[in-house]
Amino acid sequence: MGAGHAHRLYRPGASPVHRLPAQCKIAAVLCFVLVVVATPRAAVWAFGCYALLLAAVAAAARIPAGVLLKRLLIEVPFVLFAFFLPFVASGPRTEVLGLQLSVSGLWGAWNILAKGTLGVAASVLLASTTELRSLLLGLQRLRLPPLLVQIASFMIRYGDVITDEMRRMRIARVSRGFEATGPRHWKVLATSAGALFIRSYERGERVHLAMVSRGYGGSMPVIDEVTASRAQWAYAAALPAAALVVCLMGWTLV
Incomplete structure (x- = not known):
């Protein structure tokens, strides 16, 4: 997979959650989300x-609540969608704070907010306790198609390169007195986007040729294999197992 590539979401630590193999945490989060959705x-x-x-x-995992709440802001677009749902949904209506809202819309908004927030929170915890390279190795260990793992690896590795290229192009435009203030500047921005695409494509060709010249045959070598013991799998399974008990009780008591 190459050298390590840290990301901003990861918080180094030595907690029991940090020490779990990535494949255990990925499977636990996936099962937890499926149980939440089925509730x-x-x-x-x-x-x-x-x-x-x-x-x-x-x-x-010693992840501060403030950090977790701050990273949950990524779901704001879904929150806005859920906020408008009771106003636009059809069906029987009820009065809430003087407003006539759809009953089905209220339930739908609650469903989106509750399940979406829990899913995002679980994903944030996974990213906060697992290095990016370990996540890729964990996906490979879980027998995800190798081509998908390679695509994800390249996307993550060269995403920062493309972002830096965009930054340099923006600095070049600003240094020449350009400032986008209206539709008449869209042509310049479109030209910049086209140039960025061409540069990215050419860079990808050069990277591929460099890899082939070094013996790349369609699969990336795995430098180390991180296996998980039964105890580690059992430790990781505690979260989805407890959630499954709650889900079954929810179906029983509804």
């Missing part, structure tokens, strides 16, 4: 239990 929306108390489970994981 009936009327079981409101169940989602509170899920939040407590994630809070316990965050405490075990």
